[in-house]
Amino acid sequence: MKNHIKILRTEQGWSQAKLAELLGVSRQSVNAVETGKFDPSLPLAFALARLFERPIEEIFIDTEGDPK
Amino acid sequence: MTEDTDKKISELSDQEILDLTRMTEADKWANGWRALPTILSMLLLFLGPACIHLGYRLGADQWLSWPDGAGMRKYTAMIAYMGIAIATSFHLRKLSRSMDERLDEVERHIEYKATAAAGNEAIWYGMFMWGFALWFPQYYQGIMAALPLLIFFSFYFAYFGIRMKLRHELEA
Numbered sequence: 001m002k003n004h005i006k007i008l009r010t011e012q013g014w015s016q017a018k019l020a021e022l023l024g025v026s027r028q029s030v031n032a033v034e035t036g037k038f039d040p041s042l043p044l045a046f047a048l049a050r051l052f053e054r055p056i057e058e059i060f061i062d063t064e065g066d067p068k
Numbered sequence: 069m070t071e072d073t074d075k076k077i078s079e080l081s082d083q084e085i086l087d088l089t090r091m092t093e094a095d096k097w098a099n100g101w102r103a104l105p106t107i108l109s110m111l112l113l114f115l116g117p118a119c120i121h122l123g124y125r126l127g128a129d130q131w132l133s134w135p136d137g138a139g140m141r142k143y144t145a146m147i148a149y150m151g152i153a154i155a156t157s158f159h160l161r162k163l164s165r166s167m168d169e170r171l172d173e174v175e176r177h178i179e180y181k182a183t184a185a186a187g188n189e190a191i192w193y194g195m196f197m198w199g200f201a202l203w204f205p206q207y208y209q210g211i212m213a214a215l216p217l218l219i220f221f222s223f224y225f226a227y228f229g230i231r232m233k234l235r236h237e238l239e240a
Contacts (some may be wrong), residue, residue, distance in 0.1 A: 026092065028239040029174035037238045038174050 002061040005034045008052045023047055077236055084240075088232045092179075094170035098163055106163065109156040113149065178234045186227035193222045 009019050016034070020027040023044065032038040040048070049056045080088070091099070135145030171179060197218055201211035 025172035026175060028087075028235070029172045032174045032238040038177065041173050044173060 001039050002036050002063055003034070004059055004061075005030075005048065008054070008059065009034070012052070019051075022051055075240065077232070080236075080240075088235045088239075089228065092171060092175050094167045094175065097170055098167035102163060106156055106159050109152050109159075113152055113156070117149075174238060178231060178238065181234055182227050182231035185230045186223050189226040190219050190223035194219045 005019075009016070014022075016030045017027045020030045023030065025044070029038070033040045033044070045056050045060065048059055052059060077085075077088075135142045140148075168176065194215060197211060197215055201208045201215075204211075
């Protein structure tokens, strides 16, 4: 699943470490989610939505229907 | 962390390798003084009978005679042994549960996968060594005596390797 976390994080001027601190996860985990290698759970997705003050669908892009 | 996700593990710098082998905050929490009672009581279960056995120079066919060597009744020794084993497993369970709560979801995903894969590998390695020992009766007893340690080390070797590989795949 793709996402706009990196853009939103940069807009806020936050480092991965700062975002990790705000979310209560490790910096490496933020990197895994940000690069789209790990799909976050709903609670973490909602936490991101709250932090960026955006709806979830504006942060994450559903690529399931995309042609392979 | 590198932006280059195509880097192989062999191409990583020392710092990146260290990052892949790091202890999580949950690991640090669980593996400090809190783990000491578990480690000591687990050691006691192995070393207690072994030391008594060696101290009293009991023969190879008398491994279960260690309570006699210690001057204990066999049932007293069995109850004490089981008591320590049960207390240890409860403490270990509590420790694992508390550690699990401290892992974030990516770390938990990696830990579960690495533990399951390493456990699988260790079981097959143990079965292989046992099968190997059956082909060489002259070494059977020696191999079987070393088997718990071989399984233990193969588990951790596999666990650290797989965890590192998964971290590389997800976090790099």
